[in-house]
Amino acid sequence: MWGLETLLPLLLIIKDVSCQWNLWVPRDITAMTNSCVVIPCTFMYPAGIRPYRGIHGIWYFGQPYPQLFPPVVFKTRTDVVHESYKGRTKLLGDLHQRNCTLLINNIGTEHSGKYYFRADLGGANIYTYPDYSELKVLDQPNIDVPEEIVSDESLDLTCYAPDNCPDMAPEIQWMYTDYLPDPEFSSEFLDESNTAVLSNTLTFTPRPMHNGQLLGCRVYYPNTTLVYERLISLDVKYAPRSVWVNASSEVMEGSSVTLHCEVDSNPPPRISWLFGEQELLWDTASNASLSLDDVTPAQEGLYTCVGDNGYGAMNTSLYLAVKYPPREPVVNGSLTVLEGSTLALHCSTQGSPAPTLTWLKDGELVGTITADELSVLDIAEITPQGDGQYRCLAENEHGRASSSLNITVEYAPVLLEESKCTVVREGVQCVCMASGNPEPTVEFYLPDLNITINQTDNRYNYYTHTDGHTSTGMIKLREKGERTGNGGSAVNVHCSISNAYGTESVQLELQQEKKYMMAVIVGTIGGVAVIAFIIAAVRYVGHNNKKENGNPGQDLVSKLENPLYYSAVKKDKQNLRKKVGEDGDYAPVGSVANLERQELNYAALEFIGARSREEPSGREDDGFNYMEIKAK
Template identity: 90%
Template sequence: MWCLELLLPLLLIINDASCQWNVWVPRDISAMTNSCVVIPCTFMYPSGIRPYRGVHGIWYFGQPYPQLFPPVVFKTRTDIVHESYKGRTKLLGDLHQRNCTLLINNIGAEHSGRYYFRADLGGANMYTFPDFSELKVLDQPNIDVPEEIVSDESLELTCYAPDNCPDMTPEIQWMYTDYLPDPEFSSDYLEESNTAVLSSTLTFTPRPMHNGQLLGCRVYYPNTTLVYERLISLDIKYAPRAVWVNVSSEVMEGSSVMLHCEVDSNPPPKIFWMFGDQELLWDTASNISLALDDVTPAQEGIYTCVGDNGYGIMNTSLYLAVKYPPREPVVNDSMTVQEGTSLALHCSTQGSPAPTLTWLKDGELVGTITADELSVLEILEITPQGDGQYRCLAENEHGRASSSLNITVEYAPVFLEESKCTVVREGVQCVCMATGNPEPTIEFYLPDLNVTINETDGRYNFYTHTDGHTSTGMIKLREKGERIDNGPAVNVHCSMFNMYGRESVHLELQQEKKYMMAVIVGTIGGVAVIAFIIAAVRYVGHNNKNVQASERVSVITSGCLLLSGRLCCSLSYAAILTKVCIFIVTSSPPFFFRK
């Protein structure tokens, strides 16, 4: 019953109603280097054993088997111990009281390990207990740091110092805390299983700026030179708090550009480069660069860098502007319209910056200059003068481009004032001129004779000519040599028509005095020229050594023609043909004259 009463307070193990070989030692115990440590120890042995030579004990290091000759830490029967423990160990307990507590002074790192106790009660009553106490010799204090430190969440850091040396009591200080926001400190003393630990807890709320900062814990023993320090670097997890990218920029089409993104976060984020909803590139890093080569206008737009590290997401965007000269404008197709039609000519193009659009007609400015990618030129009730080439010119600082279209205006015939009848030497010559599109057809009508003259009528000398949209018709009335003096008035109508209309006008007869004046002036001028030519030819013939003096030279005027204000005569002299023309001032229409 005595054995049981002793074991219960000491938490010893009993088997049935009898005591067995048992020992109690702290499984783990720690101490600082160069200090001391006390290993509490209590043992029991079977109640039937009676020590007859006293109770002795041995402390082993490393293993419990004497036959393997483990290092002896302490031995009551002799002072022979392992070299590393000489003068360092002392038994504090009374073995007769089953107290085997051991003191180790001036311990070093080499003393870290397992310690076993062996009881010797004499004779065969010796027993090495398998239970051990493992000593950890520390050269710096322990700091309990959470596996994860998250920004803006309260953090507790605890520094521990063993207090298992009865002659020295440690104290704890925190270092490098000046930069922390509102730090709080608290101390605690924990004693368990006859081992003691002093702790100091630092509480604060970390910020991203504290990532990588140093914190320190110092353990020292007053009245000694023993000081131990431990430094840690704060690894504070925080969501991306800044994303830097290039500033928005402008590049020329066909050039290359590098877009760079840097993200401040811990841990490093997964960085994405996005163009709209399209993912272009990603990597897990603190920065990433996106290379764009041979840039096209299709690549202009918003580029976004996104950083995501699991603690948060942040992004920043930039705008990439691609500059390029105007593209070839798109305009209406060439068209044919009727006079009076209203039109809207469209010109559209693309360019960066937006080009100015200018409408030109046959090289002349029409409409207004538009600073846009679309220009509309409105033409209300187009006239024949609107016929021609229209060109849209697009310009910006990087170049120009243009496109053209043709507008053909169709309209009914229009009578021209040059139309008239004129008395000529051989009769009456009537000219009728009209413009229209399509080119008008011209006919002459003689109401007195109820005769229509056109290209299919061979009874009259009918001539017609077309130049562009202008048609000219000419007839000659009365036969050659027929006198017209005091003759009847000429009654001639000109009829012109195309698909859009018909018009008929009466042609006025040119006054005879004008005709005679023109003939006189023309004839006198022509005679003077002919006389001059004959004199020149004769002079040349007179001085020509190849022509004999007695040779007769004859000059023959083969004929003259007065046409468009010009009198031309053909001459023949000494078998030499010559053509001479002079300009005659006359208001008469062209006519034929033969001497």
């Protein structure tokens, strides 16, 4: 029996590689079910590393990659381990002495497999060693049987029992040996690479009469109830000793796969393929193949090949993994909710390997990516910005699938900052913009006139437009200084917005447009210049015509001064307005001679907002000091 002190010489062996991450564990180790096993372990790390807050260790089962979430066998920081290892494991070594020896109690066949150690020295100094120790948990002892049992030739049969549990030492007995001629027994203790095995060899010379006889090996632990037995059947040849099958494999859904099984025995055994408890195929031969066509996920699982020739039976299993792309996710139906509601969107699917689930809103990532077959997206107090299409995307290495739903968020109307009244050339223009769902209605109210303006009132220029959940209303008050009967101003405008969830009314602010005021000033100066130009042009043309045709200019002047002619041509103001321009940018005026050739109907000047000579000097104007020239 060995103790922890036997590990000390190992430090001398690995001293030359002490500057690297290294691990020593036995590659193979065995134990009996319900007993215990000690896995000797020594680790090294680079000499330049100073452990931060001590040294911690983790033992993993099956694989060394933490990101794949292998079962945790032991962890120094916490007692949280895999369910199958709770209360079973203990660290016998001192990690500060670089000893990571592990004890596993009450083991079962499900604990058979590879064990990996991970050292945590703090910070980024965390390392999982690639070396592993593979544990084989036996439910019966091993008997070493030669390939052939030849009559009259000395035969050695050896029974082995692992001795890797420090609290229990096994003993071996042979059974059914009374009929053997001169049997001899010899025991031996083997300790190779700190893996201990107890063996007992039975030596005798078989005879043909012994063909078909049974021999048994019993392993037991004194002072316990643990007993393990193994029986073999003697034959002049040999009993089944090995069953070979394919290694565990992966196959895509819809494809075909063939599982092979070969049994070494004489005579040939009966071979049967099992899926769980269901027998799929059997044949009496040395090998048998099981073909599976158009494989479905339901056929994933453990397949066992059993060989039995009547003198013994053996079996070996493999795991067939069926891979397939994610199924179309199942999500909530489309929803219409009120602003402030709390939602939980569910998405579930299946796939192999397990797919990742991603939630997207209008093509943008929302929430977290989940590596599971179910994902829940929680939305607390949804806002109008939460309105849109939500899509759950399921992906694995074999494909992707997605499902979508729409969420419509309804909310009370909100007045937008673009809402205001502005002085324009034609008068005052008021705009009211609101966002809401359902889209709000917009009305204007003139409190000084006690008038409500909407689509049913056409006394003013009223215009509405909707774009998505935004409604826009606009009115134009034709005169900037329109007076009411009580001396008030019509620019006192209120806007009312409403939908099913609320109503809001505000007074719109009046804002002066700098661009418009500049146009008024420039227009005034330009108007005076145009008047001077027209008068000069008229005089110049009149003077030339007087020389050539007498005095035709006098006729033109008389036309301009004739009030009857002015009144008649005033009706044609729309045509000239096109020349002047609707937006106040005045068009250039041609020569008076050209106007005469085109039979100019009139040239009229109208001053708006300027003081007339007849007005008393004390009269208050309307607040706009400008002159506007219109061609009518």
